[in-house]
Amino acid sequence: MGTSRGRWVIVGAVLGSGMVMLDGTVVNVALPRIGADLGASMAALQWILTAYLVTLSGLILLGGSLGDRYGRRRVFLTGVIWFAAASALCGLAPGTGVLIAARALQGFGGALLTPGSLAIIQATFHPDDRAAAVGAWSGLGGVAGAVGPLLGGWLAGGPGWRWVFLINVPVALVVLAVSLRRVPESRDEAATGAFDLWGAVLAALALGGVTYALTAAGSGRLTAAIWLLGIAGLLAGGVFGAVERRRAAPMLPPELFRSRLFTAVNAVTVCVYGAFGGVLLLLMVQLQTVAGFSPLVAGLAMLPATALLLALSPRAARLGEAIGARLPLTVGPVVAAGGVLLMLRIGAHASYWRDVLPATAVLGIGLTMLVAPLTATVLASVDVRRAGIASGVNNAAARVAGLLAVAALPLVVGLSGDGYRVPAQVDHSFRGAMVICAAVLAAGGGLAWLTVRGGRPAPEPEHPVAEPQCVWSCGAPAPPLDPGEPSARQGPP
DSSP: OOSHHHHHHHHHHHHHHHHHHHHHHHHHHHHHHHHHHHTOOHHHHHHHHHHHHHHHHHHHHHHHHHHHHHOHHHHHHHHHHHHHHHHHHHHTOSSHHHHHHHHHHHHHHHHHHHHHHHHHHHHHSOHHHHHHHHHHHHHHHHHHHHHHHHHHHHHHHTTOTTHHHHTHHHHHHHHHHHHHHHOOBOOOTTOOSOOOHHHHHHHHHHHHHHHHHHHHHHTTOOOHHHHHHHHHHHHHHHHHHHHHHHOSSOSSOGGGGGSHHHHHHHHHHHHHHHHHHHHHHHHHHIIIIISOOOHHHHHGGGHHHHHHHHHHHHHHHHHHHHHOSHHHHHHHHHHHHHHHHHGGGOOTTOOIIIIIHHHHHHHHHHHHHHHHHHHHHHHHTSOGGGHHHHHHHHHHHHHHHHHHHHHHHHHHHTOOTTGGGOHHHHHHHHHHHHHHHHHHHHHHHHHHHHHOOSSSOOOOOSSOOOOOOOBOTTSSBOOOOOTTSSOOOOSOO
């Protein structure tokens, strides 16, 4: 962590994954403006979010496997280029159809680069510095997600919502420049066999079918075809599970879930990110449609969480390493649930300082307590050579949770059609949604208390493996540290 090479690795990884996290949140605050400009219904706005999440969630495991096989940096950079090109297409889209299709392409690029960013850190840093490096990645990456509403509000209210997507292009160029010069290559030398393309296709079909059925149900179009599509999605999910158990090299290795810790922490991830996805979707609509805030002021709502994640995530990672993950993963979601319940104070004449700021600050404290320990625990529960696929599974769990929340929550609380433009309807739906999201967060904390055991998490490898060494793109071992760099250790920086 104290070397210049280490800092550059974190910069490249954070900027790359930050684009994906940013586009998971930046679009929410711009949705009302996009809807007004393109004449979109609530279902179309949902698809602008879910098309991105379907491909990101369905293919992110394949992205992790590709990185482990062909080189994490190589696949990471491919994803960055793909993501930038799709972002440009989003910014130039003439209508909702093209925008939704381009968002799906964006998700594919994100599926290539996201697991690689974290796996690069896990495979590159010395074991003594991994917790701090993961904490920095989690904190700075979390800031990218949290700053999204602020940036989206400024862009939607000023230069225009299209710049929400076009801004990714110059960021991607910086990521390419940093990663090509500074980030070492690494891979799983034991990875062999054919790719699980059937698994990737079945996962995407399952998510797409279920999501389409939920979104259509929210708009009142429950035809026989919609029912059949939803059932087909569920069947595809069942077939996916059966295929993964039988394949020699599955996209989702069932043996990962033999680790009780890995399984438990991914279940907590589903609760936390599902609830957060629902909060972020409806909070932005509530602030603009009911409270009458401008897009920029609505985006400021998440600023306290941004500041807290930036300042405290590395410390939260070190605390989790010292006392174990159980307490942070229990208390964090409960505190976040309290922040969500405070959002019930946000109404027609809400004050930012009196009603919005306390709620989002408490939510931010809860997220800060849990995000870095959660990520570090996922990676510590498997051996290092499976870092790519473990990161992919955890990212997939988070994205699937957010995807299902965006698709299902408006249906559950009765927000459909052009209802997002009617203040009374939005207010009623928002209040019901916040109670649901708070309950899901509290359930995640309870689940962590019951299932995450012990002190500091220890890996549960399938068999002992040697400490991995970094390799540069030419295939040679990584060169030694410069004599002047502040580290006397041998091996990976």
